[in-house]
Amino acid sequence: MTLEGRPTAAWWSQARLLPLLLVTSAGVQAVAGVVCLLLATRVRMEGPGDIPTARMDNSWTLMATATGLVLLITAAVWMAWQRSLARLLWPEGELIRQPSVQMIAWVIPVVAWWWPLQDIRRSHELLVRRDDSTFTRLTMRWWVCWLVFWAAQLAAAWIEGSVQSLNGIRAAFTATGIADLLAIPAALLASQVVREINRQVSESVRP
Template sequence: CWRGPAAVPEVSMTQPDPFAPPSGAAPRETTPATPPATAPAAPPQPRFGAYAPPGHTPPSAGAPPVPAGWAPPGPAPAAPTGLATAAVALAVAWCAIQVVLLAASFQAVAPYEAALAAGGSLLEVSTPYDELGNLLLPLQVAAFVVACLWLQQCRRAAVVLSPTVRQVRGPVWVWLGWAVPVVSLWFPFQVVRDVRAAVVGGRTPGRLGWWWACWLVGLWASNQAAFSSLGLASRDPETIPVFEGLATVAVVAGGLLWVGLVREITGGLRARLAPVA
């Protein structure tokens, strides 16, 4: 007789866990991961005005506070107050002689014209205007040497005080920038601008550009007057007072601006460093 279909055994759909411990074994303990060690935070680096002796604060409101425990690399520089005083005195003397030179140029026109009418050379003519020109030349050389010495020490201090403020021109251009042709039209301006930025901070003031413009105009006008008085230019001697007048305005205005820059930069150094003569 028919007994019906044979019973089929049930198949379990659940697979054994391959990671499960064998029966009777203790569960495996897991060790928590050790968090990575964090490096100590680096001390804040100064961005401007890197050094101030105890009891002093940076003179500019735009300078950030000095980090605690920071010290300059090497001995602290000194404020060149003595050179600054000499630079200011020579600049004032330069301006004073330039004003007298302008007055004397009017009286030199007649002797120059007489020498040219007689077929002579202007080099043979001696007037108070010529004597003042001979006096002004060594004064200009002295002013150049003192100003460069002052600027050189200020630049050294600026590099120590604010190492992150870029000095576009190297130390040699403190001296050569005024004498090398072509680059003398802007290299000295960049040196003074960067030194002031490192010592005082803030944006470049407009008077810095006016000072340099006065220097260039005064230099050009003085040279034109000198060429005419020496007979090196085919101009009428009456043009000499015109050039001297333009040179006087530029020299006096530029001299006043230069005195202000010297005092500002030296004052910024004196507020942060020990002044020396």
């Protein structure tokens, strides 16, 4: 198909930046996950005075800050990219939701579990004018990984909030490390989704 409008310069910038941010996020999460699992092995049960050192606590705080910052930046760019994409496609056919609603759907409780997936798939359908089974499978794998990561993060936060012993500290480090590692496939698959949509947009605006 040929788009009636043309993407803005801002959207092109977001389209180029977003896959890089997603890959970077996967790398940061991988490092953070390994560090947390290593910290879990260093929590010893040798006596009542044996507690995690300040260095361990600082390492965990640094990793949590780094992963949180990268995730926030990536999320902000993703929402801006998706809103701009929806605005571009709005004249082309029936989107399920308006551009602004697509953006905030990511932070609305419960509906965030499936609305964004529907919106991404619909945008791709409008670009290719058909139901692409390959893209559907890709988005399904991505979304399952994303939901698993999200659930693991909630579980890790709950464990961390209920820590009352050295065993609890070890469990918190372990749960956080696993959750961080689960972010890797979600981020890499998300990068593939974005690249595919960017490719379709690029082909649709060629003269």
